[in-house]
Amino acid sequence: MDEGARQDARQGRRAIDLYLNIILLVFVAATGIAAVWLRNLLASAMVLGIYSLLMAGLWVVLDAVDVAFTEAAVGAGVTTVLMLLAIALTGREEKRVRTRPWLPLAVSLGAAGLLVYATLGMPDFGAADAPAQTHVAPYYLERGEAETGVPNVVTAVLASYRGFDTLGEVTVIFTAGMGVLVLLGSATRRRRKAPTSAKEDSA
């Protein structure tokens, strides 16, 4: 393949990426608004699952397959199931709010505007001289496989270079599980025991 054809192929890929990004972002925005708009919480949870799957697609387009994997498994899978369980415990319909929340709307619109304004100060998307590309990333990419023996740089960074962070993450997940167990697990057992003892007392 000569240089011109290679450049054409690269430009074609960039165009496809752009169209995919636009389509996915439009759907992400649509599902995000729908999740807030819908009164039926069951439908809302389903829409949020679709939202996570679309985000996973967006990460794949950005070549962040490990993040996409996590987003699809946790965001679209387990979180949706947990939300459905929570809905089954509470109720399917959202309570109607009588007041018109103008102040929260103004605050969130203001914050969103500031965030959009802040993006103007960021380096261009994928710029080679951006701090993210020039800080430690080149070292990981160049030396990662030689130093850790692991071809997947993401795994090398997560488990080796940033191993202490990941230990903290695992501890956070562990603590979350123990918290749920303490809050929900033992409480029901006590409640289930309580009526029988009360019955025995009355008898």
Added chain:
Amino acid sequence: MSDFLVLKVMAKLLIPFILLFGFYVQMHGDYGPGGGFQAGVIVAAAFILYAIVFEIGTARRVAPMAVLVTIACLGVLLYAGVGVANLVYGGRFLEYGVLAHEPAHGNHIGILIVEIGVGMAVAAVMMIIFFSFARRR
């Protein structure tokens, strides 16, 4: 739940492959996308799928809460234990290089063990949260 024949047949077909895929993601995390976190969630998803489509009682008997809590604790301890082992071998905390004669090889071993710890903890915690929520009905 006895009427959903299609769901039950499909779930029964899929669950072994979901588990196998979970273990593949666990052990293949150093070469392809994935790792302990994703693998743990996938393995937990197989159990959760069984509990939803079939009955939750059987899933609870296969994975009792006491066993899940033990696995979660062992996962975190395995991760931290590798760090302590490195201290014993004369390195710094979580400096896997000292685990083998060659630093790169030691790193590979350390990453593999640590990822297994992550997978155990994540899978167990996901199931603990699911079973705790489902218990309250």
